[in-house]
Amino acid sequence: MLEDDQLTHETLAARPPNSSTQAAEMSRLLELANAIQAQVTEMQKHLTETGQPDPSFDGQTKATDYKGIDDTRSAVLENLTHLQELLMTPQELLFTPAPTALIARHVIDRFRIMHAIPVTGSRTYEELAWATMLPIKTLRRNLRHAMRQRIFHEPSPGHIAHTQASRLLAEDDKTRDYLGTVLQEVWPAATRACDAMVHWPGSRERCETGYQLAFGRTMEETLERNPVKRARYNNAMGALTDDWSFSLEHVVRGYDWAGLGRATVLDLGGGVGTASLGLAEAFPLLEFVVEDREGVIANAAVDDPEIQGRITFVEHDILQEQPVKDAEVYFIRRVLMQMTDSECIDIFNALKPAMKCGSKVIVQDPMIPDPGTCPVWQERRYRDSDMLAFVSSNSSPREWDDWERIFEQAGPGFKFQGVTMAPCSNTAFVEAIWQGGSAPVEEHEGVDGEQPDQHEGAVSTLEALITVVG
Numbered sequence: 001m002l003e004d005d006q007l008t009h010e011t012l013a014a015r016p017p018n019s020s021t022q023a024a025e026m027s028r029l030l031e032l033a034n035a036i037q038a039q040v041t042e043m044q045k046h047l048t049e050t051g052q053p054d055p056s057f058d059g060q061t062k063a064t065d066y067k068g069i070d071d072t073r074s075a076v077l078e079n080l081t082h083l084q085e086l087l088m089t090p091q092e093l094l095f096t097p098a099p100t101a102l103i104a105r106h107v108i109d110r111f112r113i114m115h116a117i118p119v120t121g122s123r124t125y126e127e128l129a130w131a132t133m134l135p136i137k138t139l140r141r142n143l144r145h146a147m148r149q150r151i152f153h154e155p156s157p158g159h160i161a162h163t164q165a166s167r168l169l170a171e172d173d174k175t176r177d178y179l180g181t182v183l184q185e186v187w188p189a190a191t192r193a194c195d196a197m198v199h200w201p202g203s204r205e206r207c208e209t210g211y212q213l214a215f216g217r218t219m220e221e222t223l224e225r226n227p228v229k230r231a232r233y234n235n236a237m238g239a240l241t242d243d244w245s246f247s248l249e250h251v252v253r254g255y256d257w258a259g260l261g262r263a264t265v266l267d268l269g270g271g272v273g274t275a276s277l278g279l280a281e282a283f284p285l286l287e288f289v290v291e292d293r294e295g296v297i298a299n300a301a302v303d304d305p306e307i308q309g310r311i312t313f314v315e316h317d318i319l320q321e322q323p324v325k326d327a328e329v330y331f332i333r334r335v336l337m338q339m340t341d342s343e344c345i346d347i348f349n350a351l352k353p354a355m356k357c358g359s360k361v362i363v364q365d366p367m368i369p370d371p372g373t374c375p376v377w378q379e380r381r382y383r384d385s386d387m388l389a390f391v392s393s394n395s396s397p398r399e400w401d402d403w404e405r406i407f408e409q410a411g412p413g414f415k416f417q418g419v420t421m422a423p424c425s426n427t428a429f430v431e432a433i434w435q436g437g438s439a440p441v442e443e444h445e446g447v448d449g450e451q452p453d454q455h456e457g458a459v460s461t462l463e464a465l466i467t468v469v470g
């Protein structure tokens with residue numbers, strides 16, 4: 001078991017040569033500093049080779065592209081986290097992150113300050129006060145607080161300009177809506193989470209949460225009643241595909257798709273085909289059928305002529321009997337996390353008449369990695385998302401035995417293969433093989449696990465919201 005201040009496997013792998021002999025003589029601080037030095041040198045070499053300037057926060061320069069050097073970046077961040085936190089006092093650790101970090105971000109989001117500043121050039125506090133109708137002093141104290149988090153800067157005293165982070169808020173509506181959802185929906189819910197625990201001890205019901213106490217209804221009900229919030233929330237979800245933790249990289253690299261050879265993959269609840277498009281690009285032998293609801297499929301399209309012929313879109317309610325027969329793989333990504341156990345079983349049952357012996361059911365859903373199995377800075381974000389799901393919907397990602405039980409209850413034709421984490425991610429691949437022939441859809445009696453159903457209509461995507469704040 002790793003201690004908090006112990007080096008992880010990433011750090012150890014990144015140690016300079018001969019470090020094992022030196023390590024005994026070297027203090028932990030020096031060891032970390034030396035590792036950082038070696039890793040940063042390697043990164044700098046990569047930046048030079050790829051013709052990139054030194055990283056900066058400046059809104060007029062492009063954000064550094066770390067593609068091709070992700071693992072080294074991860075190791076540096078890991079070592080820096082350890083080093084920084086070893087240097088902090090216990091009290092400083094307790095007071096970090098400060099919840100006050102959210103106040104200025106809330107002000108920026110609420111008063112749309114990111115749009116009041118041109119992407120090139122600057123504005124004075126007086127000009128911003130006119131644009132936002134906020135008192136200058138209030139504005140200044142909030143923006144200067146945000147500036148210490150690299151959101152806006154003052155290139156000359158009293159003139160405010162964009163950094164890369166504030167410019168992203170101004171130009172990328174998904175990122176803006178993501179932050180807006182976190183600040184305006186999740187943050188109030190978080191402040192009532194303890195009250196909810198006292199009101200409803202041990203509850204797993206989605207209507208017994210901090211969100212319910214803060215807003216008087218569940219998040220799903222709120223979104224249903226309020227089209228503006230619904231649109232913001234839906235848009236916010238798009239930001240997650242760009243986030244490393246939910247990136248397509250994990251779909252492409254997390255499973256041995258090449259090992260399938262020539263195969264048809266049915267992408268159930270595949271949305272507008274984001275995952276299938278990524279997989280089709282990477283694996284030319286695979287063909288895809290993407291199924292989703294009418295309104296979703298209507299917005300799906302393939303622009304790339306190279307893969308156009310290998311992706312088909314079909315309207316289908318995945319709770320109804322599956323019309324696409326004999327696919328090698330029935331792939332279900334980020335869909336079952338929204339479903340109750342009982343609905344999962346219905347979906348698997350609806351597949352039975354379509355599957356041939358040997359068809360695979362592959363589920364990709366959120367799962368929290370075991371402590372110490374990925375860098376601390378990443379694990380922290382995954383645990384943040386777990387907290388968000390807790391305060392918003394009482395949902396929690398399923399674990400190995402939950403999946404085993406669900407497939408067991410879906411019927412003896414399924415041979416559960418297990419759960420594999422995509423490396424350094426918060427998503428897992430769950431696999432089962434269909435060993436029966438085609439079978440009529442079965443009725444099931446419901447789930448009789450020891451726990452009450454933990455996945456009662458969770459406002460799913462909150463399981464995936466990774467906090468970008470604090």
Ligand SMILES: C[S@@+](CC[C@H](N)C(=O)[O-])C[C@H]1O[C@@H](n2cnc3c(N)ncnc32)[C@H](O)[C@@H]1O
Pocket residue numbers: 268269270271272274275291292293296316317318319332333334335461
């Ligand atoms: C979080 S999105 C995931 C989309 C896609 N699988 C991905 O990973 O990008 C969940 C998707 O499930 C679809 N979905 C939920 N219930 C469904 C049902 N009963 N029939 C068809 N699609 C459904 C939703 O419309 C939505 O597109």
